[in-house]
Amino acid sequence: MQKTTFKIVKMDCPSEEQMIRMKLDDLINIKSLDFDIPNRLLTVLHTDDHKQIFQRLDDLKFDTSLIDSTSADNETITDNSATERKLLWQVLAINFFFFALEITTGFISNSMGLVADSLDMLADSIVYGLALFAVGGTAIRKKNIAKSAGYFQLLLALFGFVEVIRRFIGLEELPTFQTMIVISILALIGNGLCLYLLQKSKSKEAHMQASMIFTSNDVIVNLGVIVAGGLVYLTNSKYPDLIVGTIVFAIVGQGAYRILKLSK
Numbered sequence: 001m002q003k004t005t006f007k008i009v010k011m012d013c014p015s016e017e018q019m020i021r022m023k024l025d026d027l028i029n030i031k032s033l034d035f036d037i038p039n040r041l042l043t044v045l046h047t048d049d050h051k052q053i054f055q056r057l058d059d060l061k062f063d064t065s066l067i068d069s070t071s072a073d074n075e076t077i078t079d080n081s082a083t084e085r086k087l088l089w090q091v092l093a094i095n096f097f098f099f100a101l102e103i104t105t106g107f108i109s110n111s112m113g114l115v116a117d118s119l120d121m122l123a124d125s126i127v128y129g130l131a132l133f134a135v136g137g138t139a140i141r142k143k144n145i146a147k148s149a150g151y152f153q154l155l156l157a158l159f160g161f162v163e164v165i166r167r168f169i170g171l172e173e174l175p176t177f178q179t180m181i182v183i184s185i186l187a188l189i190g191n192g193l194c195l196y197l198l199q200k201s202k203s204k205e206a207h208m209q210a211s212m213i214f215t216s217n218d219v220i221v222n223l224g225v226i227v228a229g230g231l232v233y234l235t236n237s238k239y240p241d242l243i244v245g246t247i248v249f250a251i252v253g254q255g256a257y258r259i260l261k262l263s264k
Helices: 014-024 051-059 081-109 112-134 139-169 177-201 206-235 239-262
Strands: 002-008 030-036 041-046 064-071
Touching (some): 002 051, 014 051, 041 051, 081 112, 081 177, 112 139, 112 177, 139 239, 177 206
Antiparallel strands (some): 002 041, 002 064
8 A cells, every 4th residue: 555645736726626536536546535725735545656646647737746655554544435325315304305395385385486496405305315326336436426416407407497487478376475485494494404414524526516516506596585585575576486486497507517517
């Protein structure tokens, strides 16, 4: 076992870190990666020599140089699969509960914002379920899971735009703003908890990153529906709800693009 440290001058944010992880992900001789972004350092625990690792890093044009490489036979490799699996079950349960709650109250209150948010929650639930199959899997499998999640979210965004257009054209009853606000506040608390749990894990795996992107979008969506509920009350109009619904599905589409980009 070898422990090799590289200086990567242009590694100054998590996006460069993610690119490096993807670049090295299929090298079977790598056992662990330890990133120190403030000091621009990457420490790799691996077998064999470090030449192939250095070549991959150099291909990224991040100004990489070798600091040192020493024997590391006594290093311990930690497997986080069980922790990730437990975390994903937790956020899956939270999201599916709020999907059921929001889609029921969304149709009852005639709120497109709540219906849109519930479908986003459903997407998250499916993604977390798919991610459970990716924990401990190969790099290709993890990227394919993230890709599937991105395409699914893109389909939901397209469905949402069609539904919003239909409601703009048709005659719809005024949404019940009280239900919109109360349910969205509850969903915001649930998504805030999910985001806290995911960020606390500090996982950089592609499927876990996809999960964090989804949940970050959900927090924004919840705030938007709360604002829409207030505007429905102030204007006595269905349009704030529909406008927020449009914005929600634009956010969903943007999240899908980011996830598909991450899975390349």
